Amino acid sequence: MLKEKKMRMTRQRSIILEELRKVNTHPSADEVYEMVRLRLPRISLGTVYRNLEILSELGEIQKLQLSGGLKRFDWDTNKHYHIRCVRCNRVDDAPIAPLNQIEDELYEATVFEIIGHNLEFVGFCPECSKKVRKVDH
Amino acid sequence: MLKEKKMRMTRQRSIILEELRKVNTHPSADEVYEMVRLRLPRISLGTVYRNLEILSELGEIQKLQLSGGLKRFDWDTNKHYHIRCVRCNRVDDAPIAPLNQIEDELYEATVFEIIGHNLEFVGFCPECSKKVRKVDH
DNA sequence: CTACATGCAAATGCTTTGCAACCTA
DNA sequence: TAGGTTGCAAAGCATTTGCATGTAG
Numbered sequence: 001m002l003k004e005k006k007m008r009m010t011r012q013r014s015i016i017l018e019e020l021r022k023v024n025t026h027p028s029a030d031e032v033y034e035m036v037r038l039r040l041p042r043i044s045l046g047t048v049y050r051n052l053e054i055l056s057e058l059g060e061i062q063k064l065q066l067s068g069g070l071k072r073f074d075w076d077t078n079k080h081y082h083i084r085c086v087r088c089n090r091v092d093d094a095p096i097a098p099l100n101q102i103e104d105e106l107y108e109a110t111v112f113e114i115i116g117h118n119l120e121f122v123g124f125c126p127e128c129s130k131k132v133r134k135v136d137h
Numbered sequence: 138m139l140k141e142k143k144m145r146m147t148r149q150r151s152i153i154l155e156e157l158r159k160v161n162t163h164p165s166a167d168e169v170y171e172m173v174r175l176r177l178p179r180i181s182l183g184t185v186y187r188n189l190e191i192l193s194e195l196g197e198i199q200k201l202q203l204s205g206g207l208k209r210f211d212w213d214t215n216k217h218y219h220i221r222c223v224r225c226n227r228v229d230d231a232p233i234a235p236l237n238q239i240e241d242e243l244y245e246a247t248v249f250e251i252i253g254h255n256l257e258f259v260g261f262c263p264e265c266s267k268k269v270r271k272v273d274h
Numbered sequence: 275c276t277a278c279a280t281g282c283a284a285a286t287g288c289t290t291t292g293c294a295a296c297c298t299a
Numbered sequence: 300t301a302g303g304t305t306g307c308a309a310a311g312c313a314t315t316t317g318c319a320t321g322t323a324g
Contacts, residue, residue, distance in 0.1 A: 008298050008303060029289080044306045049289060051304095067202035067255055070288065083249045095246040102233075106258060109232040112220045114260040118204055121243060123251040145278060145323050166314080181281045186314065188279090207313060280321065286314080296305065 007054065015039055016051045017060060017075075026064055026072040026082070026091040066091065066120050083121040087128035094121050142195070150188045152176055154197060154212075163201060163209040163219070163228040203228065203257050220258040224265035231258050 019035045020027070027035065033048045052073050056063040064072040066082060068089045081094040103114045124132060156172045157164070164172065170185045189210050193200040201209040203219060205226050218231040240251045261269060 006303075010298070010304060012305075042306075044308095046290080046307080047305060053290095065204035065206075067204070069202075083243070083247060083251070085249065086252070092247070092249065094243060096239075096242055102256075103258065105233055106220070106231060110220060110229070110258075111263050112222065112229065112258070112260040113266045114220070114258050115223070116260070117256060117258045119239075119254060119256050121240065121247075121249070121251055121254045123249040123253070126248050129250045143278075147279060147323070149280070179281075181283095183282075183315080184280055190315095276322105276324095278321105278323080281319100283317095285316070288312090288314105290309105290311070292309085293307095294305105296303105298303080299301095 005058070007058075012036075012040060012043055012047050013051050013055070016048060017055060020061060020073060021075045023075075024093075026074050028070045028072050030070075032073060064091070066118075067122070081119045081121070083123060085125035085128050086122050087124060087132065090125045090128075092125070094119075144191065144195075149173075149177060149180055149184050150192070153185060153188050154192060157198060157210060158212040160212075161230075163211050165207045165209050167207075169210060201228070203255075204259075218256045218258070220260060222262035222265050223259050224261060224269065227262045227265075229262075231256070 016032060016036055019039070020032060023035070025031075029049050029052055030045070032052060033043070033045050036043055036048060052061070052063070055061045056073070059077060062074040062077045064074055064082065066072065066084055068084055068091075072091060076093075079098045081096060081098070083092050083094045084090070099117075099119065103117060106112075106114055153169060153173055156176070157169060160172070162168075166186050166189055167182070169189060170180070170182050173180055173185060189198070189200070192198045193210070196214060199211040199214045201211055201219065203209065203221055205221055205228075209228060213230075216235045218233060218235070220229050220231045221227070236254075236256065240254060243249075243251055
């Protein structure tokens with residue numbers, strides 16, 4: 001797979017992939033950088049950005065562009081949805097089955113050629129939910 | 138509504154609102170700036186950003202944070218979904234009814250306190266669809 | 275008049291890129 | 300050893316912010 005695209009498996013690239021596969025959070029590039037830096041202290045942030053981009057193009061990982069602002073990365077390449085905390089931006093997987101038929105509903109109704117969809121839930125994670133209630137009183 | 142929050146209706150603020158309500162595209166801050174500049178040549182981009190933010194906090198307009206990157210603004214404050222062209226980033230409304238029950242499905246299954254959801258379709262607009270087909274052949 | 279709003283420019287935050295040195299296949 | 304990859308730093312782009320001046324109420 002790497003060979004087809006004339007790409008190499010460097011130490012940096014494989015460790016980025018390994019570290020990402022260890023976690024269930026959906027880290028941003030900077031968070032991946034902090035994780036990888038513990039094993040490769042001299043790696044640069046630019047290398048992390050480049051590799052996350054390449055790995056998602058190869059289909060090894062998934063790039064998430066949720067509404068929170070920064071891009072996040074997910075080792076799980078299966079179609080699934082997410083929940084984002086509006087306060088701390090923590091992102092979890094949403095425990096709900098993919099809406100496989102929903103794109104069909106648009107087929108007749110739009111001039112666009114649909115190729116996919118993203119569904120994102122927003123709310124408060126347990127920690128932030130507590131804190132927000134305190135402030136209200 | 139402005140009074141409650143000790144806010145003023147300036148010439149800049151009202152023209153930004155007027156111009157946004159004229160269009161069915163979902164312009165970015167910079168696009169709003171270009172529209173408004175035709176009527177107020179000396180307005181600054183910072184003022185446009187500040188007012189779009191304030192107007193969306195007041196509920197006069199809706200701020201869209203789709204996966205495309207930059208924020209977009211919509212005069213239609215009703216709940217509705219969007220389709221984005223992955224090639225040119227054009228954003229249209231998606232002709233599909235809101236999924237009013239979908240948040241209930243998560244109620245038991247997640248530790249998050251859900252407050253909303255966003256559904257975004259992605260695909261090719263008619264113009265980009267043509268161009269992409271040409272390149273393929 | 276008062277204090278919210280503006281124009282301008284500088285600063286910020288995330289991400290990308292140019293380049294010489296480096297290392298994988 | 301060829302050319303993809305790295306570290307470093309600078310650049311890019313959208314957005315925010317500090318401040319003196321302007322103006323709505």
